[in-house]
Amino acid sequence: MHAIxxxxLGAVIILDKYALGEFGISQPIITGAxxxxxxxxxxxxxxxxxxxQLVFLGGLPIGRDIPPDGQAAGIIAVTSYFLLRGHNTLGHSLFVAAVLGLAGGITGGVLEIYARRFNEKLYARFIDHEESLYICxxxxxxxxxxxxxxxxxxxxxxxxxxxxPGVFPQVTGQTMAIIGISLGLANSFYLFVKMKTFVYLLIGGICGLALAVF
Amino acid sequence: MRLSLGRLLRIFFQSLFIQTSWSFPSMQGMGFLSDVLVGVGEDKRAEIMKTQKGLFNTHPYMVSYIVGATVRAYDEGKASAEEIKRFLSVAQASFASAGDLLFWRTLRPALLLAAVILGVHYGIIGPLTFLVVYNIFHLFHRIKGISDGYNLGWDVIYLLDKRRFKTVRQVFEAVGAVLSGLLFSLIAVEVSYLLVIPLTALFLIMLIKRYSAVMIILSVLLVVLIIGMV
Incomplete structure (x- = not known):
């Protein structure tokens, strides 16, 4: 019942990805909260x-390109973790949740292609019956x-x-932080760091290290 | 000519559904048509239905500018269907490129970075900051785009040269670079430098070499598995 x-709820929130509004509610940092x-x-x-969020920061839905579904990955990872945590150790729960989230992100991208293929049928129906525009x-x-x-x-x-099972690997929050920060840094360097913005990176880096130390 | 508040709100509300029926042959075609139809008078609908049923694709927030200008063209009734089509083909590509650069490539990732950093340090403030700031920009373009598109007509394209696009993008590029540096502050959650540095280098090389996003996610899965086993 809980899972249903x-x-x-997840399916309603994921509408925000492209079908309704795109207010950013489906972003992993928001769904995590x-x-x-x-x-x-x-x-x-x-x-x-x-x-x-940091892992999927660089996934840009430009033109016909449909990247892996970071929003679905966020919902799956966070919810699965809390569901698994009820009857598993924290390390095992986090490991399985991370794997399910990342694999779910890829599957979500594939399912999105199928959903959009299904929409082709709606478009074909509209072409045949103009009056059905709003319904289609x-x-x-x-x-x-x-x-x-x-x-x-x-x-x-x-x-x-x-x-x-006990033989499964376990991961900690620190492991997730290592992966998140590494890909977050790679993604943000790729997106923002150029010759003209390099000085800003240095300012941010100094402030970041100061914040970490003090 | 002025756009009444009622019409503006109808177009705005319908624009929230612009990508609802996104499909490969028409992309946002049905969404665009629905949005234009709620903005024009009853007498124009049959003509629009006949002539504007094709493919349409632009950035979802930028569609407001184009719908505003299109509704104006139909209200005036001077332009032919062919002229409107020509405008649409130029406008959708120009606004798509500007919107992708401004929102998908700059503003959204920069604000998400800020949300993550704030969220890890200060909890719920991070996600809330993202939602508020992002939607100020988002809704500004959605709403102001309709009225500007209507007021300027086909000259709306010249807005792409204005501060709301160029300056905002430059500012958020700088903000994004600062936040990239600030990500180091997350090391406060006791993360090992020894792993972060080589993994960052590995993922950066994959991004620069344009490995597919699926490939990158699979390598993340592999890293999770290896670290978990170690």
């Missing part, structure tokens, strides 16, 4: 969502919502039921 409700609040641990939700157009919301449910429901049911 969470999947429905939302799902963290639901499970009573906002800070860890924000932390895990933030690390997933709005039906795209159902396609996007269905994609979310298909993606989240099996993963959340799995996370609710799965007991991680």
């Amino acid at each position: 409700l969470l999947s429905l 939302i799902f963290g609040a639901i499970f009573g641990d906002v800070w860890f939700g924000i932390f895990l969502g933030g690390m997933i 157009h709005t039906a795209g919301l159902l396609t996007a919502f269905g994609r979310g449910v298909c993606l989240f429901l099996p993963i959340f049911i799995f996370s609710t039921l799965f007991t991680v």
Whole structure:
């Protein structure tokens, strides 16, 4: 029951990715806070969502290109972690949640392509029946919502039921931070650092190290 | 000619659904058509339906400028369908490029970086800051774009040279660079430099060499697995 409700909530939030509004509510740092609040641990939700955010920071949806779904990865990683944590060790839960989140991001990108292929049928119907424009157009919301449910429901049911075998690797919050910070630095260097902005990077670096030390 | 508040709100609300039915053959075609149709009078709808059913694609926040100018063209009734199509083909490419550069490549990643840094240090302030600041810029373009598009007509393209695009992008490029440096402050969560430095170099090389995003995510999975086993 819990998994179904969470999947429905996730599918509603993921509409923000492209189908409705695009206010940024579906970004992993935001969904981390939302799902963290639901499970009573906002800070860890924000932390895990933030690390997933850094991993997917450079995924730019330009033109026809559909990159892996960072938003879905955020929802899956954070929610799975909290679901798994109920009956597994923290290290095992985090490891499985990270794997599910990253794999879910790739699967989400593939499912998005299928959802958009399905929208082709809506477009074809509109071409044949002009009067159905608003119905065909709005039906795209159902396609996007269905994609979310298909993606989240099996993963959340799995996370609710799965007991991680002891031989599985374990990771800590520090491991997630290492990966998040590494990819975050790589992504942000790639996006922002040029000859003319190098001085700003140095200013930020000095301030960052000062903040870390003091 | 003025755009009434009622029409502006209808176009704005419909523009939130611009990508709802995104498909490969028409991209935002149905979304654009729906948005224009709520803005024009009943008498123009049949003509628009006949002539503007094709492919349309631009940045989702920038569509407001184009819809505003298109609605103005239909209100005036001077331009032919062919002339409107020509305007649309130029405008959608220009605004797509400007919007992608401004929002997807600069403003959003910079503000997300700020949200992560603030979030890890100060909790909920990070996500809230992102939502508020990002949506100020987002909604400004969505709403002001409609009225500017309507007031300027086809001259709306010249807005791409204005401060709201160029200066904002330059400022957020600098902000993004500062925040890239500030990411070092997350080392306060007791992270090992010895792993961060080589992994950053590895991922940066993959980005520069334009490895696919899927490949990069798979390598992250591999790193998680290796660190987990060690």
